[in-house]
Amino acid sequence: SSINQKSIIMKHLKFIPAYFLFLSGIVCWAQDSADFVEFNDRKNVVHGVYLGLGGYYGKIAGKDTYLGSVKIAYVANQQFEVGIIGVGLYSEQNYSSSSFSVGDLVGGYGGLHLEPILFGKSKVNMSFPVLLGGGAVGFLDGDIDDPFTDVNDWEAVFVFEPGINVLYNISRYVQLEAGFKYRFSSNTNFIPEKPKNINGYSVGLGIKIGVFNMGRNRYKKNI
Numbered sequence: 001s002s003i004n005q006k007s008i009i010m011k012h013l014k015f016i017p018a019y020f021l022f023l024s025g026i027v028c029w030a031q032d033s034a035d036f037v038e039f040n041d042r043k044n045v046v047h048g049v050y051l052g053l054g055g056y057y058g059k060i061a062g063k064d065t066y067l068g069s070v071k072i073a074y075v076a077n078q079q080f081e082v083g084i085i086g087v088g089l090y091s092e093q094n095y096s097s098s099s100f101s102v103g104d105l106v107g108g109y110g111g112l113h114l115e116p117i118l119f120g121k122s123k124v125n126m127s128f129p130v131l132l133g134g135g136a137v138g139f140l141d142g143d144i145d146d147p148f149t150d151v152n153d154w155e156a157v158f159v160f161e162p163g164i165n166v167l168y169n170i171s172r173y174v175q176l177e178a179g180f181k182y183r184f185s186s187n188t189n190f191i192p193e194k195p196k197n198i199n200g201y202s203v204g205l206g207i208k209i210g211v212f213n214m215g216r217n218r219y220k221k222n223i
Helices: 002-040
Strands: 047-060 063-076 080-091 105-118 124-127 130-141 150-169 174-185 200-214
Touching: 047 080, 047 174, 063 105, 063 200, 080 130, 105 150
Parallel strands: none
Antiparallel strands: 047 063, 047 200, 063 080, 080 105, 105 124, 105 130, 124 150, 130 150, 150 174, 174 200
């Protein structure tokens, strides 16, 4: 019986190397599979940066007003933008007095640009831009085409400008926007006080040029 027990033990011992080889194979396969799943199922988080240019038409104190903007922004996962923006304005106030021969309003403002984005993964998006900052405005003393025209009495203004945009993604590098904004500003101290502020709406178009989805997962596929 001892011989039979010894032979049985020897038979089992023969399977131990094969068993360990089998276990090591299972572990390696599991590691490879885990790495593969983690790589292909990772969240497709993307980032972007761009330079934006825009042109707008609006009203200040009921008068035609033209605005141009330049902004630089970072885009987080096609859901939120943060950056800086500068805006120049020209308003045909045509205000005349003993001290003004033309009296059109000119100036500029800028500051922090924030823009939450809805449907960021789609071809067409909607966003809600906000500008928070300040600037200065003044009346022209003469025609804007006159090279000797000066600006009288610059006045500092605080500006808060929310809006709504529709965005269209032409490609990974170009995006168009069309939107409506309303500008709220602090009061000015012009003498005579016209206008008292630069409140008013504006509508217009813009273009963004940059890279909107850097770091995208090129290997992620829909099964």
